[in-house]
Amino acid sequence: MQNIAPDARTRYRERLSPSLWLLVTVALAGPMVALIFVPVGSTIALIVGAAVSALLVIAFIFFTPVVSVDGQVLRAGRAHIETRHLGRPTALTDEDARQARGPGLPARGWHLIRGGVDGVVVVPNIDPDDPVDTWTISSRTPDRLAAAITASQA
Secondary structure, eight states, X not given: OOOOXXXXXXXXXXXXXXXXXXXXXXXXXXHHHHHHHTTTOHHHHHHHHHHHHHHHHHHHHHTSOEEEEETTEEEETXXXXXXXXXXXXXXXXXXXXXXXXXXXXXXXXXXXXXXXXXXXXXXXXXXXXXXXXXXXXXOSSHHHHHHHHHHHXX
C-alpha cells in the first residue's frame, strides 16, 4: 500500500528573537520601576523591579515571530502561504539585504523584518488572486530558509 499522506515535516524553523542588547535594555526598566516603589519599602521595590525585568524579558522572547517551512506551507509570524504559490526565493545578505529592507522594499508585499537580523529572503508570490507581490522575511540563515522553501516546492 502506498503512503499518500502529504509531507508535513518541518524543513526549517527559526525564532527571530531579539538581540542581547535589546533584552538588556528592556531589563533596565525593572530598576526604574523599583525606584517608584522605594518610598513604600526597599524590599518591595527590589521584588517589584526584579519581577518587572523578568516579565519584560520573558515577554520579549515569547512574543517574537517564528519563521518556518512545515510541509508545503511557509509561515512567517502570523501569516502563512502554501509554497506552490511562491516563486524562486532569493537569499540576500550585507548590502543587498539592506537594499531589500530599505529602498527596494515593495509596497504591495508581505514584510516580516526584524532589526538586528542582517539576512533577508525575498520570495515572489505567483498567485494571480493574491494582491501581495512578494514576501520579504528576515532570517539569520537566509540560504537555509531559501533552500527549505525550494525543497518544499519540489
